[in-house]
Amino acid sequence: MKKKITAGLALMLVLVLAGCSNLKLTTTKTTYKPSGMTAVVKGTASSSADLTYQIGKKTSKVKNNHGDYVFTVPASNVQQTVKVKAKSSGKTVTKKVQIKKVKPLGSYAMLTMKYSAILQQMHLTAKALPETVNPGIHDLIKTDSYTIRGNIQNGQLIGATFIIPTKTLKQKSAQQEFGTAFSVFSSTVGADGEKVFKEFSKQTKNQSSGQTTVKEITSNGVHYNIGFSTTTLYMYITK
Incomplete structure (x- = not known):
């Protein structure tokens, strides 16, 4: 009996140690390309692991959803290295992924000045962009x-998103307010604001029931990608 108990304990110890040594961590890609304003990093890990990711000196926690995880990284004009870590029972596994750099819309300070200048030249009362902002979204x-x-x-x-409640498109005064800001912003980043807005209006009017995206609009190297939910329209602007 004593030998059986000892053998059983030994087997349990082997299984526990094997579980610790088999700490898992994967990523779906080694290099990610941003879409819109962020890159989406996905992968799998041991369900018991604590997950984090690190960019430079900043570390953030990641939710482990029964062995799956996902997090977003803001796009940048420089390539980024992201360290994903899984920790469990004193063990650590690390994976590195790269986030490709993207072309920015332009210097924020210069674009802010240009946006304000257009508002003044056209005698518009729309809100101006803040002169200074912290890095981030x-x-x-x-x-x-x-x-x-x-x-x-x-x-x-790096990129911008117009977020428009669908009710705005049904109210004349709200539509005019949004249209003014949209046209001025488009002109600020070098696009043909009038042309883009006409194409945007055409596509939204022809939107079929259940449709969640429309065809990309491009003007002078500026790309507009549009997505819908039941209550909101999202327009992602990038170069």
Whole structure:
């Protein structure tokens, strides 16, 4: 009996040690290309592992969803190295992935000045972009009719998103407020604001029921990608 108990304990110890040594961590890719304002990193890990990712000196926690994980990294005009770590029972596994650099819309300071200049020249009362912002993704302008969200990295506006409640498209005054800001912003980043807005209006009017995206609009090297939810329209602006 004693030999059987000893053998059983030994087997359990072997299984526990084997579980610790088999700490798992994978990523779906080794290099990710941003889409819109972020890159989406996905993978799998041991369900018991604590997960983090590190960019430079900054470390952030990642939710382990029963062995699956996903997190987003703001796009940048420089290539980024991301260290993904899994820890469990004193063991650590690390994976490195690269986030490709993207072309920015331009210097944030210069674009802000240009945006304000267009408003003044056209005698418009629309809100101006804030002159200074911290690095990261922030709401730059927020009204009941629209929100302009920007990704600022290294002094550059990497990308922007117009967030428009669908009710805005049904109210004349709100539509005009959004249309003014949209046209001015488009002109600021070098696109033909009038042409883009006409194409945008055409595509949204022809949107079929259940459709969640429309064809990309490109003007002078500036790309507009549009997505829909039941209550909100998202327009991602990048180069």
